[in-house]
Amino acid sequence: MVDTTVQAAEAARGERRAHRLGWFYIGLGLFVALVFASTVTGEGDSSFGMVLARDRFADFEIGLGSLRLLPSLVVPAALTNFLIAAVMGFLGARLLTKKALKPSNLTLALVIGLFLFAFLTWAAAGQSFNLASMLRQSVLRSAPLTFGALAGVLSERVAVINIAIEGMLLGGAFTGVIVGSLYGAWPGVLAAIITGGLLAWVLAVLSIKYKVDQIISGVVINIFVLGLTSFLSVQILTQNADLNNSPRIGAWNVPFLSDIPFFGTILFKQNLFVYIMFGLVAVTTYALFFTRWGLRTRAVGEHPKAADTLGVDVYRIRYIGVILGGLVAGFGGAFFTIGQVGRFDENMTGGRGYIALAAMIFGRWHPVGAMSAALVFGFSDAIANKLGILNTPIPSEFLAMAPYIATLIVVAGVVGKSRPPAADGIPYEKQ
Amino acid sequence: MSDKDSKETTDRKPSTMDEITGVGTSWGRAMLVPVLALFTALVCGALIIAVSDLDLLSLWKSDPGLAASGTWSKISGAYAAMFRGAFGDLQGWSETLTLAAPLILAGLSVAVGFKAGLFNIGAEGQMVIGGLTAVIIGFSFDLPAIIHVPLSILGGFVGGFIWGAIPGLLRAKTGAHEVITTIMLNFVALNLLTYLLKSSAIQQPGRDDARSKLIQESARLPRLLSFMDDPRLRVHLGILIALVAAGVVYWMLFKTTLGFEIRAVGANPDASRYAGMNVLWLYVAAMGIAGGLAGLAGVNPTLGLQYRATPGFSAAIGFDAIALALLGRSHPLGVVFAGILFGALRSGGQEMQAATGISIDLVLVVGALIVIFIAAPALIRSIYRVKTDDVSVSITKGIA
Incomplete structure (x- = not known):
């Protein structure tokens, strides 16, 4: 009945x-x-x-x-x-x-x-304009968004709201460039990953152990990281320019595949971070939906009490999810410095952590969905840069707004509802 | 919040409302956490100053004594300059109050949201829209100041009201979580601002960069200390607007039916609905009022200081506002004090940067730390081994 x-x-x-x-x-x-x-x-x-x-x-x-x-x-x-x-x-x-x-x-x-x-x-x-080059740019620009959105997916699948993606990206970019300048690009990437993980650990402790409102802890981490990186960049990096000059990890052409016209150009003449992005999305999808860990993770996000009753350690799974997300976001942060320009500027992520959050919602808390949304947002970012060439009547600011308006439409349920994990944002109280 | 702790301090389990406002606790207890949080945050700030000087750091190996004294003088110099800049003389007070005004208004905005159980992260965007509306009215009309000033201020309120009511409406109609919608609307507002500042109707003629026309002199907020004839004394009508707004918000929340209903919806929306309240309208009203207050905050830098709109005029005040509302426990009076504290941090930070060369970004870090310690009183408890009231806030229940 x-x-x-x-x-x-x-x-x-x-x-x-x-x-x-x-x-x-x-x-x-x-x-x-x-x-x-x-x-x-x-x-x-x-x-x-x-x-x-x-x-x-x-x-x-x-x-x-x-x-x-x-x-x-x-x-x-x-x-x-x-x-x-x-x-x-x-x-x-x-x-x-x-x-x-x-x-x-x-x-x-x-x-x-x-x-x-x-x-x-x-x-x-x-007119004519180069579609291949623009799509290649779109994929490239979507990489940090995808990493951020993956961090959000991992964290919110265990029911911890992650507003702190922006802070993790920025923190990763900052330590990445310093360690990168001192010890080389790969140690820099490692440092960025660890930074993201540490910030996620703080978020996890605040929201899982101390049960602080998760949005407040996230917002605070963002302000904290923005303040600290700006402060240290003024105090230290301006006088020690050699600390702000990291070797880069740049483009790498996949042999043979990159020679395919059009698609090869877009997908296989890319930055190393892009290939890792595709790999990570595949791995996360597999891990979340086809492994025992993934089942437990999703159970903890949907119904922690039931998971607890069945002997799943809710706190442990939550810590793992949030910190894994932080590691991914830290890696995404390294893209800004080590993957692109090799130097750090104040607030260089410029709100991309929030776009990543939007991509996560747009992608319905699913890794592949999140990447697809990130690709669309990367596209609007890339086209905003090319608009000048095409002299269309649309101002670039409106294209910059597009991801945010799209997210508003999605969360308002106009185009199908995007539903978060049921326990999202609710601290778990063991009985 | 664990039941055990709250039972020790009060007989009944405090509601979310009590925890935010600190109702039912003595003044001393209520103030303990904020004071300790401020102190701890300043100590952390000192540590950050100490480790951010590479020369001093390397000195620790060769001559620890010299390094210690050098570090001490650096930290004490910084904080002395900060205090001097905030409260040292009339100019310090003037600057503190000038900067406090928008902070108080934006903090009230977030506080009103909290009272309705809504988390308004969108104060930044509402400030932008409100400030811009005020500027447009400010340069479009030619009126006597006695009409022009209030009209522009009202415009700021209305602009913010509309921008704030959108997430309220979306929340009430579709259940879209206001945290997400306000964040998104912030970015929409900031992009809209850059676009409009470059449009021919608003941009200052003869300029390529994004800045609006100057407002008419009749729309400027009058300087309060103009009789002293010192251009550095910038304190203007804004601080009075902020104080009046705090009074009105107090009256509205605690003495009117609307305020009662807003607080009821914040405490329990389902119960309010069963009691016959119009929850949809209340969400829209609460977010609208919150947005209007943020709009008034946007009036401050535009009509009071710059006399025009520029891309960064909101200066991330909307984010500090969240810290303020928490620090002031969402009570109008608390927000006023918290606003003056943050205004002091900002104005002291300017002096610190000018006098000692230590970047004002330190203030952001200190502000963030204050909020962490206030939002997680258990941290303070474990650091100082004191019994405090549990004021942890849990107002958001899932996104979307």
């Missing part, structure tokens, strides 16, 4: 979501048709560079008439966008009409991807 009502409620909620998503797709399709397709004027071919100038197949050509694929993808802008709008409308109508259809995340990702492509086609109409 109870089961059937629960199932009915579940089904009703699923149907509501399907309806809302259906209308959302149709709305997006209309937007693409009315704005992106209709306002394209004149000579409306959009040309996307698909290879970098230094790529092996840079002068290779594939194409049919005016449609060309290599070395640039040339498409008629208005027609392409009308087609995209039609596909979106079809997907939306399908959700609205077919009763039993469950909205899939794959379709959602497809629609978001199509929307972004429609935007680019519109922005690049009558």
Whole structure:
């Protein structure tokens, strides 16, 4: 009896979501048709560079008439966008009409991807710009966000809210550059990882042992790290420039794979941190969902009392989750200094820890979801930098806002609800 | 909060409200943790000063005596300069009160949120929107000061109110957690500010960088000590606005039906709903008022000091406000004292940086440490082996 009502409620909620998503797709399709397709004027071919100038197949050509694929993808802008709008409308109508259809995340990702492509086609109409280079930048910029979001996932799966990602990134960046300058890049990375772990340990002690409100401890850690790194960077780094000059860990081309046109450029001509990002996402997903530790971790996050009753050490699992997250975030922090510029500047993470938090929510507390969200946010970051070239009417500030507004929409439940682990934020009191 | 500890001090289990406000405890007990927290944070700050001087550090090996005296003189010099800058003379007091005003207002904003059981991390964004609205009114109209000043201030309040009411509405309508929505709205507000400051309607003509037009002289907050004819005495109407706001917030929270309902929702939203209160409206009202107060905080640097809006005018006051509200235990009077303390830290920090070259960022660290010790009284208990009331705050229950 109870089961059937629960199932009915579940089904009703699923149907509501399907309806809302259906209308959302149709709305997006209309937007693409009315704005992106209709306002394209004149000579409306959009040309996307698909290879970098230094790529092996840079002068290779594939194409049919005016449609060309290599070395640039040339498409008629208005027609392409009308087609995209039609596909979106079809997907939306399908959700609205077919009763039993469950909205899939794959379709959602497809629609978001199509929307972004429609935007680019519109922005690049009558011009050319290098798609490969921009996507490569997107992946690169999403790396620190992914590490931060993974830290959030690991910590919140054991029900400890982690607002302190920003502080962990910044702390890792700072110690990374100092130890890196003294002992070399890899010891620097190690120091960054340890710093992240230490900060996470503080967060864990405050929220698990002392049961301090987790958001307060997180915010405080952020202020503390921002203050301390800025203070030390003024007091120490300005006078000792040799302490602020770390060797870098830069790009590494995967042999053979990096020669694949377009995809090789985007995925396999990357910074080492990017490869580690993909590896870490895979490992975390496997560990969380296919191992005994992962099952316990998720149980502790959803229903700590039940886990405790079955003999799981709730506190231990929580400490492990939070500190593992800290180690990952510290590594992500090293990306800012050792992975990129090799020097530390005050507040150089600039709120990316909060975007990582948004990516975690957007990705529904799942490693792969978090990475996908981080990729979208990295994309909006990269495009904001390229907008000047395309002279579109959209100010770059609005693109910088996009991740935050997207998160607002998601947490408000407009596009499907993103549900945190049930015990998130609640200290566990052993009885 | 463990039951055992609270039973030792009071007979009944204190509610969350009591723990935040310190209701039902004696003054001495209520003050013990904040005072010890401040002291401990200053000691930690001294340690940080000591280890951040590499020359002194290397001296410890060769000549510990000299190193010890050098470290001591450095620390005492820094704190002496800090005290001098905060309370040493009239200018110190003036600066302390000038900087305290927005802190008090933003702290009140967070405190009102706490009372309603909401965690307003968005004071920063609400400050930005409020301050910007005030500036726009400040340069757009040409009115006599007696109308223009109050109108601009009101504009600041309304701007903040609207920006604050959005997360309240989202929380009430969709259950979206205000911590996430206010953080996101902070960034939206900051980006919006940079964009608007460069738009032709607002940007100062002839400039490429992001800064607004100057406000009319009639919209400037009058300086309180202008009769002394010393441009360094910057204290302006803002501190009076802050004090009046604290009084009004006290009255609103404890003497009106609205305040009672806000506190009731904070203590137990379900019970309030069953008692027939309109929880949706109360969330919107509480967050709106909180946002309005933060908007008034944004009025301070814009109408009172810079006479225009610049990208960084909110100066992270919205984040210090969280510390303030905790330190003042979300009570308007407590927030006023906490605000003056933080204003003193900031104004003393300026003097410390000028006199001794030690970066003012130390103040951020000290502020963060104060909050850690206040939010985790068990830490203070174990350091000093004293019995304190448990004031740990637990107001947030899960995100989203």
